[in-house]
Amino acid sequence: MDTFSGVRAIVTGGASGIGAAVTTALLDRGARVAVLDLRIDGLPETVSGHQCDVGDRASVEAAVHAAALSLGGIDIVINNAGIGAIGTVEDHDDEEWLRVLSVNVVGLARVSTATLPYLRQSDRAAIVNTGSIAATHGLPQRALYTASKGAVDxxxxxxxxxxxxxGIRVNCVNPGTADTPWVGRLLGTADDPDGERRALEARQPHGRLVRPDEVAASVLFLADPANGSTTGVSLAVDGGMHSLLLRPAT
Structure with missing residues (x-):
């Protein structure tokens, strides 16, 4: 019997990218899923969609309450919603620092706080946060984003x-550069999009971008009720970037 059968899960930022891949994977394993996102159009028919801005506490509390009602409770929380930022430490004003931290860090705390009363009633309770390789590696032009993901870790x-x-397990995944719409938009602004993509691929030891479904598989591993002894873990999903030092490919 699949350990996700009947599990009630919410996924923030679940309408696109990694979040959409997680949503699909959960559905495929028999879970019931509610997505919390700024835009909830285009979701699978079996998904309960709830408009939510994780940067606003009232919005989070209303969406979590509605999701819990639609699912009949909450067993798993996937804190995936987040935004990016490009630049060095001097490139962002106070307003931008507070905006990104409010979404990427405090937003995670807001959602977790709102869901804890439901998780405490579950015998399969788990939270999985989406971090980044930036939490463990110094990446150029990512100062603010790195600060936020280091905090998530x-x-x-x-x-x-x-x-x-x-009885609540909490873990996170730290993906490398993933082939998501956000990365696609970022590449689109480069002077040489194809060259920039090749550079990002070469930075990861396996020579390509991480697929969203690969991140989703790791998220489900950490959320799986069968893994009851796995907590406090930061799982790298980065093609070996975290621990391998390979010579450049020839």
Whole structure:
């Protein structure tokens, strides 16, 4: 029997990219899914969609409440919603720093806070946060984004410690550069999009961008009720970038 059968999951940012891949994977494994996103058009028919801005507490609380009602409770939370930022530490004003941190870090906390009362009633409770390879590697022109994802990595461990004895596991995935719409838009602004894509592919030891479905597979591993002893883990999904040092391909 599939361990996700009947599991009630919410996915923030689940309408596109990695979030959409996670949503599809959960559905394929028999879970019931609610997506919280700014735009909820185009979702699979079996998904419960709820418009939500994770940067606003009232929006989060209303969407989580509605999702819990539609699912009959919550067992799994996938904190995937996030935004990017390009530049060095001096390229963003205070307003931009606060905007990105509010979505990528505080947004995760808002959603987690709103879902904890439901998770405490579940015997399969798990939270999986979407981090980034930027949390563990210094990437050029990613100062603000890196700060936010480093915080996600650390917050994951703190939450795991706080909620372990409540029966709630907390983990995160740290993807490398993934082939998502956001990366596609970023490449589209480059002077040489094809050359920039080749450079990003070469940066990862397996020589290509990470596929969203590969990240989704790791998310489901961490969320799987069968993995009851896995908590406080940051799982790299980056083609070996985290731990391998290969010579340049010839």
């Amino acid at each position: 650390a917050l994951t461990r703190a939450m795991a410690a706080d909620h372990l004895r409540e």
